[in-house]
Amino acid sequence: EVQLVESGGGLVQPGGSLRLSCADSGFTFSTYWMDWVRQSPGKGLEWVANIKQDGSEENYVDSVKGRFTISRDNAKNTVYLQMNSLRVEDTAMYYCATGYKAYWGQGTLVTVSS
Amino acid sequence: QAVVTQEPSLTVSPGGTVTLTCGSSTGAVTSRHYPYWFQQKPGQAPRTLIYDISTKHSWTPARFSGSLLGGKAALTLSGARPEDEAEYYCLLSYSGPRVFGGGTKLTVL
Numbered sequence A: 001e002v003q004l005v006e007s008g009g010g011l012v013q014p015g016g017s018l019r020l021s022c023a024d025s026g027f028t029f030s031t032y033w034m035d036w037v038r039q040s041p042g043k044g045l046e047w048v049a050n051i052k053q054d055g056s057e058e059n060y061v062d063s064v065k066g067r068f069t070i071s072r073d074n075a076k077n078t079v080y081l082q083m084n085s086l087r088v089e090d091t092a093m094y095y096c097a098t099g100y101k102a103y104w105g106q107g108t109l110v111t112v113s114s
Numbered sequence B: 001q002a003v004v005t006q007e008p009s010l011t012v013s014p015g016g017t018v019t020l021t022c023g024s025s026t027g028a029v030t031s032r033h034y035p036y037w038f039q040q041k042p043g044q045a046p047r048t049l050i051y052d053i054s055t056k057h058s059w060t061p062a063r064f065s066g067s068l069l070g071g072k073a074a075l076t077l078s079g080a081r082p083e084d085e086a087e088y089y090c091l092l093s094y095s096g097p098r099v100f101g102g103g104t105k106l107t108v109l
Helices: none
Strands: A004-007 A010-012 A018-024 A034-039 A045-051 A058-060 A068-073 A078-083 A092-098 A108-112 B004-006 B009-012 B017-024 B036-040 B047-051 B064-069 B072-078 B086-093 B098-100 B104-108
Touching: A004 A092, A018 A034, A018 A092, A018 A108, A034 A068, A034 A078, A045 A068, A045 A078, A045 B086, A045 B098, A058 A068, A078 A092, B004 B086, B009 B017, B017 B086, B017 B104, B047 B064, B072 B086
Parallel strands: A010 A108, B009 B104
Antiparallel strands: A004 A018, A018 A078, A034 A045, A034 A092, A045 A058, A068 A078, A092 A108, B004 B017, B017 B072, B036 B047, B036 B086, B064 B072, B086 B098, B086 B104
């Protein structure tokens, strides 16, 4: 069964960078598209980015294009979200999820504040 | 990017039936949007109930079902229970990018 564990969240100043990781302890990671989803405090879910099984295709929500980069390492069963030029409005719980069937992790909290 | 619309709030009586819908600004929702439905309770991560219009996970209670209805994706809850009170989100795919609806707050009262 898919088990996803996110890490890398924390407090960062506006303009700073963070790299989130999401590791899958299962054996089917390389067969899934992978998504990152976020939820700002008290708000709804927002899809952020996804990446194809072999990393050959990436998609992003407009608000993060040019600032965030999704990548994956199938040998490590891990997907990453590199977040640069962070803004206060990027403050959220960040979840990873499989692109198919949507298995979710428990999330990692990113706080952007001075 | 597309806008996905859901009812902001709905109320259902215990034991009653309610249908939540999910529409797309680009037109009718079809199987090519691969509709998903999620349930989220306060303080918890989302939980996937339905994927690909109507397929359930092993943990999805039988009282939940998914369909396409009148150009929208639909989630029907038959026989509502107090523990079904939650926020429900739909997700649509647009040939790569995906968009969540704004969520429906379901009250069982």
